[in-house]
Amino acid sequence: MARGQLRIHLGAAPGVGKTYAMLEEAHRRAERGTDVVVGFAETHGRKHTAAMLGDLEIVPRATMTHRGAEFTEMDLDAVLARRPEIAVVDELAHTNVPGSRNAKRWQDVQELLDAGIDVLSTVNIQHLESLNDVVEQITGIVQRETLPDDVVRQAEQVELVDMTPEALRRRMAHGNIYRADRIDAALGNYFRVGNLTALRELALLWLADKVDDQLDRYRAEHNIGARWEARERVVVALTGGPEGETLIRRAARVAARTPTGADLLAVHVNRSDGLTGVDPTQLARQRVLVESLGGTYHQVVGGDIATALLDFALGVNASQIVLGASRRGRLAQILSRGVGVTTVALSGAIDVHLVTHEQIGHGRRPPSVTSALSRRRRLTGFGLAALGIPLLTVLLRLLADDLSLASDILLFLGMVIAVALVGGLWPALLAAVVASLVINYFFTAPLHAFTIAQRENLLALVVFLLVAAAVSAVVDLAARRTREAARASADAQTLAMVAGSVLRGTRPLTALLEQLRETFGLTSVTLLERAPEVAGGPDRQRDPRAWRVAGSVGPAPCLTPAGGDVSVRAAENLSLVLCGRVLAAADRQVVEAFAAQAALALRQERLAQEAATARPLAEADRMRTALLAAVSHDLRTPLASAKAAVTSLRSHEVEFDESDREELLATADESLDRLTRLVTNLLDMSRLQAGVLGLSLAPIGLEDAVPPVLDEMGEPARRVRVSLPAHLRAVLADPGLLERVLVNLVANALRFSPSDRPPSVSASEHGGLVELRVTDHGPGLPHDQWEQAFLPFQRHGDRDNHAGVGLGLALSRGLAEAMGGTLVPEDTPGGGLTMVLSLPAAEGDNR
Numbered sequence: 001m002a003r004g005q006l007r008i009h010l011g012a013a014p015g016v017g018k019t020y021a022m023l024e025e026a027h028r029r030a031e032r033g034t035d036v037v038v039g040f041a042e043t044h045g046r047k048h049t050a051a052m053l054g055d056l057e058i059v060p061r062a063t064m065t066h067r068g069a070e071f072t073e074m075d076l077d078a079v080l081a082r083r084p085e086i087a088v089v090d091e092l093a094h095t096n097v098p099g100s101r102n103a104k105r106w107q108d109v110q111e112l113l114d115a116g117i118d119v120l121s122t123v124n125i126q127h128l129e130s131l132n133d134v135v136e137q138i139t140g141i142v143q144r145e146t147l148p149d150d151v152v153r154q155a156e157q158v159e160l161v162d163m164t165p166e167a168l169r170r171r172m173a174h175g176n177i178y179r180a181d182r183i184d185a186a187l188g189n190y191f192r193v194g195n196l197t198a199l200r201e202l203a204l205l206w207l208a209d210k211v212d213d214q215l216d217r218y219r220a221e222h223n224i225g226a227r228w229e230a231r232e233r234v235v236v237a238l239t240g241g242p243e244g245e246t247l248i249r250r251a252a253r254v255a256a257r258t259p260t261g262a263d264l265l266a267v268h269v270n271r272s273d274g275l276t277g278v279d280p281t282q283l284a285r286q287r288v289l290v291e292s293l294g295g296t297y298h299q300v301v302g303g304d305i306a307t308a309l310l311d312f313a314l315g316v317n318a319s320q321i322v323l324g325a326s327r328r329g330r331l332a333q334i335l336s337r338g339v340g341v342t343t344v345a346l347s348g349a350i351d352v353h354l355v356t357h358e359q360i361g362h363g364r365r366p367p368s369v370t371s372a373l374s375r376r377r378r379l380t381g382f383g384l385a386a387l388g389i390p391l392l393t394v395l396l397r398l399l400a401d402d403l404s405l406a407s408d409i410l411l412f413l414g415m416v417i418a419v420a421l422v423g424g425l426w427p428a429l430l431a432a433v434v435a436s437l438v439i440n441y442f443f444t445a446p447l448h449a450f451t452i453a454q455r456e457n458l459l460a461l462v463v464f465l466l467v468a469a470a471v472s473a474v475v476d477l478a479a480r481r482t483r484e485a486a487r488a489s490a491d492a493q494t495l496a497m498v499a500g501s502v503l504r505g506t507r508p509l510t511a512l513l514e515q516l517r518e519t520f521g522l523t524s525v526t527l528l529e530r531a532p533e534v535a536g537g538p539d540r541q542r543d544p545r546a547w548r549v550a551g552s553v554g555p556a557p558c559l560t561p562a563g564g565d566v567s568v569r570a571a572e573n574l575s576l577v578l579c580g581r582v583l584a585a586a587d588r589q590v591v592e593a594f595a596a597q598a599a600l601a602l603r604q605e606r607l608a609q610e611a612a613t614a615r616p617l618a619e620a621d622r623m624r625t626a627l628l629a630a631v632s633h634d635l636r637t638p639l640a641s642a643k644a645a646v647t648s649l650r651s652h653e654v655e656f657d658e659s660d661r662e663e664l665l666a667t668a669d670e671s672l673d674r675l676t677r678l679v680t681n682l683l684d685m686s687r688l689q690a691g692v693l694g695l696s697l698a699p700i701g702l703e704d705a706v707p708p709v710l711d712e713m714g715e716p717a718r719r720v721r722v723s724l725p726a727h728l729r730a731v732l733a734d735p736g737l738l739e740r741v742l743v744n745l746v747a748n749a750l751r752f753s754p755s756d757r758p759p760s761v762s763a764s765e766h767g768g769l770v771e772l773r774v775t776d777h778g779p780g781l782p783h784d785q786w787e788q789a790f791l792p793f794q795r796h797g798d799r800d801n802h803a804g805v806g807l808g809l810a811l812s813r814g815l816a817e818a819m820g821g822t823l824v825p826e827d828t829p830g831g832g833l834t835m836v837l838s839l840p841a842a843e844g845d846n847r
Contacts, residue, residue, distance in 0.1 A: 700730055
C-alpha cells in the first residue's frame with residue numbers, strides 16, 4: 001500500500017489564514033470528487049473559518065478526561081476506520097491530552113500517512129524545533145508545542161500562507177483573530193510589527209531552504225550536472241595569502257550588487273597531501289571577515305586546486321567565482337598556466353572574476369634549503385662517508401682482478417645511497433664527489449691520474465653523480481615532509497584542544513589563555529587592549545598608560561607588549577603578550593591563531609555581558625508592557641462597575657426601592673474592594689522588586705491568622721474547610737504580609753475548585769518549619785508550567801481576564817520569601833493543585 005502524501009500550510013503567525021486556506025483546498029479536492037473528511041479543524045471562534053467547513057464531512061471528536069476536566073481530541077481510530085482519501089487535520093504541532101495513544105498530533109498524522117491516507121495540515125513557523133530559541137529571542141515567549149523540522153521537510157508540499165504585518169494587525173484590530181478582550185494585549189506584545197516582520201522573514205527563509213533542498217534532490221535524481229541560475233551564489237577562493245581580505249571584500253560587493261542579494265561562500269582548497277605551507281593565522285582572520293560579512297567558510301581537499309574549486313562551485317550551484325590574480329613570476333606563468341587560467345578555461349557557465357591585488361608578481365617565498373634532518377643525523381652521515389669510502393676503496397683494490405669498473409661504480413653508488421639515507425643531502429653530495437674522484441683516480445684508466453680516457457666511463461661517472469644527488473634529495477624531501485606532517489598534526493591537535501576548551505568553558509577567554517600557557521609551558525599569558533584616550537608616540541609599546549589588561553592567566557601579567565618575551569597582534573587594538581620563554585618561528589603561527597581566537601573570545605564575553613546588562617532592562621520593559629496591557633482591562637472593569645452603580649444612585653430619573661439601592665451599593669463596594677486589592681498587589685509587587693518592602697516579623701499563630709482572612713473574603717470563603725492542629729507552633733511572619741499571602745492563595749483555590757469539592761486549608765510542622773497547605777480540586781497544572789505560574793501577569797491558560805492582572809501567585813511567593821519562607825506547588829491527590837506555604841516556626845513557642 002502506497003504511503004499517503006502530506007500537504008502543509010505554513011504561516012508566520014496565528015491569524016494569517018492557514019486553516020482557511022487548508023479548508024479551501026479541501027473544498028477544491030471534494031468538488032473534484034475526492035473523498036475528504038475533516039478529522040480535526042480548530043476555528044478559534046472565527047466565523048469566516050467556521051463558515052468554510054460548509055458541507056464537509058466531519059468525523060466526531062473523541063472526548064477525554066484529564067484531572068477532572070473534559071477535553072476533545074481527534075478520534076484517530078474513527079478516521080482510520082472511515083479510510084477517506086484525504087483527511088483534514090489542523091494544528092500539526094498540537095500536544096494531545098495525556099492518555100492519548102500518541103503524545104503529539106504529528107504522530108497521529110504519521111499513522112494516517114502510513115495507512116495510505118493523504119493529509120492536509122497547518123503549522124506556524126514558531127513551532128519548528130530548530131527555531132524555538134530564535135522565536136523566543138524575538139517574541140520573549142517560549143513555545144511549549146514544537147515538532148521536529150524533518151516532519152515538515154519530508155512533506156510532499158509546503159504552501160506558505162503569507163500576510164503583511166500591517167494587514168495581520170488590521171485583522172486583529174477588527175476582531176477577526178482574537179476576542180475583543182485580548183486584542184489590546186496581543187497588539188502590544190506578540191503582534192507587534194517588529195515581531196511579525198521577523199517571524200515572516202523566518203518563514204520565508206526556512207521555505208527558501210526547503211525549496212533549495214528540493215531543487216538539489218531533483219537535480220541529483222535526474223543526473224543534472226549543469227548549473228541552474230535559480231539563486232545567485234558567489235564563491236571566493238582563498239589561498240591563505242595576504243591578498244585574501246581584498247578578495248573577500250570584492251566578492252562581498254559583487255554579492256551585494258545582485259538585485260535579489262546573493263550568498264557569499266569562501267572556500268580554501270587543501271592539497272590532498274595536506275602539506276601546503278598555508279599560514280593558519282591568515283585563514284583564521286579571513287574566516288572571521290567572511291562570517292562578519294554574512295558569508296560562510298568552507299574547506300575542501302583535492303589533488304588539483306582548480307578542479308577541486310570547480311567541483312565545489314558546481315556542488316553549491318554557484319553562479320560566480322572570485323579569484324586573485326597569480327602571485328607567481330613571469331617564468332613560472334610561462335611554464336604552467338596556474339589556477340586562475342585553468343579555472344577560467346574549465347568554468348563553463350560560471351562567471352570567473354580575476355581580481356588584481358598588491359601581491360601580484362611578488363611570487364611565493366622560496367623553500368628553505370636547510371636540511372630537514374637533525375644535526376646528529378647529518379654528523380652521522382658525514383662520519384659514514386669519511387669511514388665508508390676509504391674502507392670500500394681498500395676492499396675494491398684488493399679485489400681489482402675480480403671486479404670490473406661497472407661493478408666498482410655500483411658499489412660506490414650503494415655507499416653514497418647509504419650515506420644519503422643516513423645523513424641527507426649534504427653528506428650524500430660530499431660522498432658522491434669524493435667517490436667520483438676515488439673512482440677516477442684508482443679505478444678508471446689511466447690509473448693514478450685525474451683523467452678519463454673513454455667517454456663511456458665519463459658518462460658512467462656523471463650518471464653516478466646525478467643518481468647520488470637525486471637519491472639524497474628524495475631522502476631529504478621525505479624527511480622534510482615527515483617533519484612538516486608531524487608539525488601540522490601537532491598544530492591541528494593543539495587547535496582542536498583550543499576549540500574544545502573554549503566551547504566547554506564558561507569563560508572562553510580565560511580558558512583559551514590557560515590552554516595557550518599550558519601548551520607552550522609559559523609563565524603568564526596576557527591579552528592587552530590599547531587605551532584609546534592615550535596619544536600615540538614612539539614609546540607607546542612600553543607605556544603602561546597606553547594599555548589595559550583585558551584578560552590574563554598566570555602570575556605577574558605583562559602590562560605592555562614590550563614587557564614580554566613574545567608579542568603577537570590579535571586585532572587592531574589588541575596584543576597577546578607571552579612571558580616565560582622565546583618561541584620558535586614555527587610556533588608563532590599557532591600563537592597567532594590563538595591570538596585571533598582570543599580576540600573573538602573577548603568580543604564574545606563582552607557581548608554576553610552586554611546581553612546580561614540588557615536582559616533586566618528587557619525584562620522590566622516586558623513587565624511594564626504586560627502591566628499596561630493587563631491593567632487596561634482590570635482597572636477599567638471595577639471602575640466601570642462602581643461608576644455605573646454610583647451614577648444610578650445619583651440619578652433622579654429612576655426611583656429605586658431599598659433592595660435595589662442595597663444591591664447597587666453592594667456592587668459599588670465590591671468593585672472598589674477589587675480595585676483596592678489590585679492597587680495593593682501592584683504596590684506590594686513594586687516594593688518587592690525595588691527591595692524596599694518593610695517587614696515587621698513577629699510570632700503569630702495560624703489559628704489567629706486564617707479565620708480573619710476567610711471572614712474578609714466574605715460568603716465564598718465560608719465553604720473553605722479548615723484543619724489546624726491544636727498544638728501547632730506559631731510562625732515568625734509579618735501579620736499584614738501573611739494576610740496578603742493567604743488572601744491570594746485562598747482566592748486562587750476558590751477560583752478553580754468545583755462547587756461540590758470546596759478547597760481546604762491545613763497545616764503541619766516539620767523540622768522547625770510550619771507548612772500551611774491550601775488545596776483545591778480543580779483541573780490542576782502540568783509540572784512544566786509550575787514555574788511559569790509564578791511569573792507576574794500570568795494566569796492559568798492566560799484566558800481569564802476577569803481574575804486580576806495575574807499577580808497573586810507571583811506576589812505571594814515574593815512575600816513568602818521576604819519573610820524567610822517558601823511557596824511551592826504540589827499535585828493534589830485525585831486531581832487539583834496544592835500550594836505549600838513554609839514559614840519558620842517561632843523560637844520558644846511550644847504550644
